[in-house]
Amino acid sequence: MRFSGTDIDDQGPWFTLGKVEVTTTTLILLVWAVTLLLWTVAPSTQDKLWMTSFDVENGEIWRFVTWPFAHAQFGLGEIIGAAIFWLFGTQIELQLGRRAYSLLLGASLLVIGVVAAIISLIAPWTFGFADLALLELVVVLLFIAEHPTAPFFFNIPAWVIGAVIVALELINDLHDRDWIQLLTVLISAGLIALVARSAGMLSMYDRIPELSLPSRPRRKRDSGGLSEYGRGPARGTTTAEPKRPGSLWGRKKDSGDPAPIVPMPQEPRRRSPIEPTVPDDVSVDDIALDLLLDKISESGLDSLTTAERQALDDLRARRRSK
Numbered sequence: 001m002r003f004s005g006t007d008i009d010d011q012g013p014w015f016t017l018g019k020v021e022v023t024t025t026t027l028i029l030l031v032w033a034v035t036l037l038l039w040t041v042a043p044s045t046q047d048k049l050w051m052t053s054f055d056v057e058n059g060e061i062w063r064f065v066t067w068p069f070a071h072a073q074f075g076l077g078e079i080i081g082a083a084i085f086w087l088f089g090t091q092i093e094l095q096l097g098r099r100a101y102s103l104l105l106g107a108s109l110l111v112i113g114v115v116a117a118i119i120s121l122i123a124p125w126t127f128g129f130a131d132l133a134l135l136e137l138v139v140v141l142l143f144i145a146e147h148p149t150a151p152f153f154f155n156i157p158a159w160v161i162g163a164v165i166v167a168l169e170l171i172n173d174l175h176d177r178d179w180i181q182l183l184t185v186l187i188s189a190g191l192i193a194l195v196a197r198s199a200g201m202l203s204m205y206d207r208i209p210e211l212s213l214p215s216r217p218r219r220k221r222d223s224g225g226l227s228e229y230g231r232g233p234a235r236g237t238t239t240a241e242p243k244r245p246g247s248l249w250g251r252k253k254d255s256g257d258p259a260p261i262v263p264m265p266q267e268p269r270r271r272s273p274i275e276p277t278v279p280d281d282v283s284v285d286d287i288a289l290d291l292l293l294d295k296i297s298e299s300g301l302d303s304l305t306t307a308e309r310q311a312l313d314d315l316r317a318r319r320r321s322k
Helices: 024-041 043-048 053-057 063-069 076-096 098-122 133-146 158-175 179-199 284-299 306-321
Strands: 015-017 020-022
Touching (some): 024 043, 024 098, 076 133, 098 133, 158 179
Antiparallel strands (some): 015 020
8 A cells, every 4th residue: 555645655746836736647748748848939949859770779868768759840740649548558657656656657768769770780670769659559458458448438438449560560560571670669569568567557368477576675664573564563573472580481491391271261361452553644535545556457447336435526626625
């Protein structure tokens, strides 16, 4: 579980601009919009952003992460693509948390660029990457793979939409004889699936191996022997009964005689119920929010009922007002 307001909480934004919560998805679109403005007033600035095979050969490695923010054109398709990226990216970020989602997107950028660069070094083909198109494809296909039966428009299952998107990509690449784009998409899809599996997605696909990635160590609290969340003893601590002076579990230490047999009472003693202990810095709203976020992480946002969605909105509104 993740307690809101602590270092374990990973569901909120990185920061806020006024009333705008700047998440990873929002931040990427803000940078994309800024570079779009630069493209309109100073088109030459894009020359340092997009990535081509020639730039990679010259050692300009920063292009591995800047190519989605380069602009070759702008129209209705780019606006719709940015909206799609925000819609599906927000859902995945809510499921994974901002850090895991940021690492997933960063790894996807590097995988696509490195795969294309390696293919261009081996084969006599060139490539050029710009705009969010490939990153949009990654986000949409990951969401569809995570929720294959989710209804889209006209109640069409998500997996059908995903099959159509993949088919369109393959058909266009084959028609254009863009072999490097075709191979990059296919190889990158497999590698990104490995990263997504290790980040907490695609758990229903047992054939996708899960890589062992280093996790961020959690900050220890002085809980007085309680666990990190105040529910029971902490790991590595014991709750053994203290030994009485001169005895060892009811037996004298230096006595060779067996301990006397104590008759059991007719009725077992009733133990007083143990009340759960909650740290002082954790409120009821934090616990309720954690329960909702755990349900989203396990079954997706669509698993929430109408009342649970309203409760989630109310909890987030109260957090922002603090």
